[in-house]
Amino acid sequence: MNLQEFPRQIYTEFKTPIQPLCHLSKRLGGPNIYVKRDDLLGLTGGGNKTRKLEFLVADALKQGADTLITTGAVQSNHCRLTLAAAVKEGLRCRLLLEERNRKYNPNANGNHFLFELMDVEQLKVVPDGTDVVKEMEAMKQELELEGRNGYIVAEGGGNDIGAMGYMNCSYEILEQSDEMDLKFDHIVTASGSGGTHAGLVAGIHTSKADVSITGINVRRSKLQQEEKVYGIIKNLSNRLILQDIIPRKTVQCFDDYIGPGYALPSEETINAIQLLAQTEGILLDPVYTGKVMAGLIGLVKKGYFSKEDKVLFIHTGGTPAIYEYASTILNKENNPK
Known part of the structure; x- marks a missing residue:
């Protein structure tokens, strides 16, 4: 799908890297986990x-x-x-x-x-x-x-216009996959305002790529979030005049990792943040990416992925916020509020 007919301001002049998380993959005993570093995108502090x-x-x-x-x-x-x-x-x-x-x-x-x-x-x-x-x-x-x-x-940015950014990202991922001679089986992303998740689903579907996309909810229940994401996809399909209807079943979310509530990290979230920092030197935040990584780790432990799968984690950023959560992340306070 060509999005060039739509106006766009360029804030990142490069493709964000895809990197293997070898130490994390080994610690978990598989699958093969990679990260798309959208925390390195342009503008102040980066992020999706x-x-x-x-x-x-x-x-x-x-x-x-x-x-x-x-x-x-x-x-x-x-x-x-x-x-x-x-x-x-x-x-x-x-x-x-x-x-x-x-x-x-x-x-x-x-x-x-x-x-x-x-x-x-x-x-x-x-x-x-x-x-x-x-x-x-x-x-x-x-x-x-x-x-x-x-x-x-x-x-x-959770509407059909914003979602075009992550349609573009899906095409970027597929181009990088070809360049790296690497085929991903799964993409795991945060599902919050919905634009990132919706754009990835729409882009992968219109590219006819065989990649499953899993959203990890940070705020809403599974049904509420899936309907929200699919609503954005329908609006996006209308804006782009897509002939091929994107099925509802392509939107898959898990709400098991929200924890105590929005912006309140669970013990699993904190553990995931600490684990990635200490195995890969990559920072996650407690509102979005920490919960998504907790979800990815939880799904690995449940056998959701095979040992041989190649799983791409979308790092949606959030780094500046972690400094306000320092005591919580280092377990120096009991009340995350």
């Missing part, structure tokens, strides 16, 4: 939202926006990268932070420090359960009253 923002910001510029508006949790990687994209494009940015199991701390490290460093124009904090879509619409209307043009970036 960069791929989505290439298409979302291009759409904003096409519509003449002067300000980006988006939302996320108090340590949102998506908010960090949306702000970074705004800075790069000479736009302003307003952020709506939702307190999901973590209270807002104005003196926090991690992404909050970066919000301040990059000079966010407005930062509004709301309690968990707030209708964030309605709040962002209100922020857009405030800008209109000032004679400005705001563009609402969907939470996490």
